[in-house]
Amino acid sequence: MNRPRSARGALPRHDDRRRSFPQVAPREAPDGRFAATWWGNAWVEALEGTALDPARLARGKAYAGRGHVDAITVTPGRVVAYVHGSRTRPYRTEIRMRTLGDDGWERFLDEATARPDHIAALLDKDVPHALEAVTGLLPAPGDLVPDCSCPDDGYPCKHAAALCYQAARLLDEDPFVLFLMRGRGEQELLAELTRRNAARSAAETAAAAPPMATVPARAALDATAAGLLPLPRPLALPDRPGRPAVFPPDPEAPDPLALDLLASEAAVRAHTFLATGHDPVAALTPWQDAVRLAAAHPGSGLTASTRALYRDLAYALDRTPTDLARAVAAWRQGGAAGLAVLEEPWDPPAGPFDRARPALLAADFPAFRPWRNRLSTESLQLRLGRDGLWYGYESDGGREDWWPRGEPDPDPVGALTDLLGR
Structure with a gap:
């Protein structure tokens, strides 16, 4: 049967x-x-x-x-x-x-x-x-x-x-x-949000789109006969980048959050390029671009979708999610310069670096140990960037697990004061 x-x-x-x-x-x-x-x-x-x-x-x-x-x-x-x-x-x-x-x-x-x-x-x-x-x-x-x-x-x-x-x-x-x-x-x-968002976007596009430039058929034929066919004027640049439609989840399709992130990113880059003729992302390495993407991701704290984004980006570049989270903190602290401070120790010339330790002691901060561009205690650290700014870092006492904290400052005392919230 x-x-x-x-x-x-x-x-x-x-x-x-x-x-x-x-x-x-x-x-x-x-x-x-x-x-x-x-x-x-x-x-x-x-x-x-x-x-x-x-x-x-x-x-x-x-x-x-x-x-x-x-x-x-x-x-x-x-x-x-x-x-x-x-x-x-x-x-x-x-x-x-x-x-x-x-x-x-x-x-x-x-x-x-x-x-x-x-x-x-x-x-x-x-x-x-x-x-x-x-x-x-x-x-x-x-x-x-x-x-x-x-x-x-x-x-x-x-x-x-x-x-x-x-x-x-x-x-x-x-x-x-x-x-x-x-x-x-x-x-x-999600299905209903997708349907309504698509309908709203279509209505807004129809209402906001300027009329297309046209050429009368007779004028086009006359121009063709003369060998000169005028091109229509380019469309006006919109005030802001458009947003993609909401992608509903599908077990046989890519992750909808990843699609939304990439589509939004492409729209912003295209809008910037049309407005300025320059793509600020083109010179970044894949790692810098991954850090920038993760740092720009909306949300407060490590939500489930943020953790998934960090995991996927880190895996694609043979890094760990912790590596990426630390790099995101550096990027949010100072952009590409802040990421370089995290990853690239260097030997600064005599001058501001040598004056930093006595300035910190004069401000009643503890003595800092120098190493290359870094000044450290057991749990606090200042790093001098190639841009002349001081970047604050913290770690648990006795551990070499430094994380970017606070705002960069041209004055080491100011950077440490911001780090400690004084």
């Missing part, structure tokens, strides 16, 4: 409205909060604003910190996980919240596609505050409804609090989890 094709081992169909995440490793943000992003902290504040017992919250945070929350499943309006407590058998715990209606999603999509930077931020796993203000994506105190199979009738119990704290970590890594909680899957949203 022939079985249906789906029963012969065909791949299961992807469910865009159900995502499961393995156990999340606990990690507090540098400021001591459990979440690192503003939307992750807003989620935590909604939980803490609902709680009736601060002691249960504290125990829930401790449970989350010790890894008591198993894999988490997210579907529209619901977050579910098994949470380990004092008993051997874990408790089934869930957090429920209302989903956005069609009107709410229409406002979200209209606002997101109204500005290209909003779409770029979403693709970079960032949520602009303007989208939250328009749609109310994040829950307010009272919007999260906890439920747990444990006998504790606290609101919430420590198991539900632990789940909610760990869910904030998922939101930190990928805000599309929040959109799923509110009722829309990532692929569904």
Whole structure:
């Protein structure tokens, strides 16, 4: 008997409205909060604003910190996980919240596609505050409804609090989890954003494009007969480079974020070349160009997409992501000159370098050891660039792991003061 094709081992169909995440490793943000992003902290504040017992919250945070929350499943309006407590058998715990209606999603999509930077931020796993203000994506105190199979009738119990704290970590890594909680899957949203962005771009292009210069047919024929066919005037240069369309993810296509980055880069370079006749990138080495690309990538901190970009660029040039991250810090500190300071020690002539050490001592800074163009203590370093600027570096005490910090300055005292925030 022939079985249906789906029963012969065909791949299961992807469910865009159900995502499961393995156990999340606990990690507090540098400021001591459990979440690192503003939307992750807003989620935590909604939980803490609902709680009736601060002691249960504290125990829930401790449970989350010790890894008591198993894999988490997210579907529209619901977050579910098994949470380990004092008993051997874990408790089934869930957090429920209302989903956005069609009107709410229409406002979200209209606002997101109204500005290209909003779409770029979403693709970079960032949520602009303007989208939250328009749609109310994040829950307010009272919007999260906890439920747990444990006998504790606290609101919430420590198991539900632990789940909610760990869910904030998922939101930190990928805000599309929040959109799923509110009722829309990532692929569904990206497809609709792509469609609306393409329609908006087409409408703007049609409205802004100047009329093409034309030549009457009779004039063209007369000019052809005379051997002279006038060329139409070149189109006016637009005020700014155009933005590419949003590329939806496709398992058989290149990475959409990489395509967007390269297309945006090509548009900017072409616009600069048309305006000035000069391509400032042409003289860069492949490594310098990779560092420049990574340094210009939008986003705050090492998001998932930033880590992927660093990994791919570093692999292509036989470097490590740490090498690239350090080089990006140098580029943001001083461009190509800052990168040269990072990678190229040199012997400066007598003069400014020799005067730097007594100037630092006179400003009550500790004694620095000289080596080539560098002055160092156990954890601080100043490097003199060939451009005559001093660049600040820091390292953990006793380690040769120097990272660029602060703004370059022609005065070594000024560069060190900026580095230390004095």
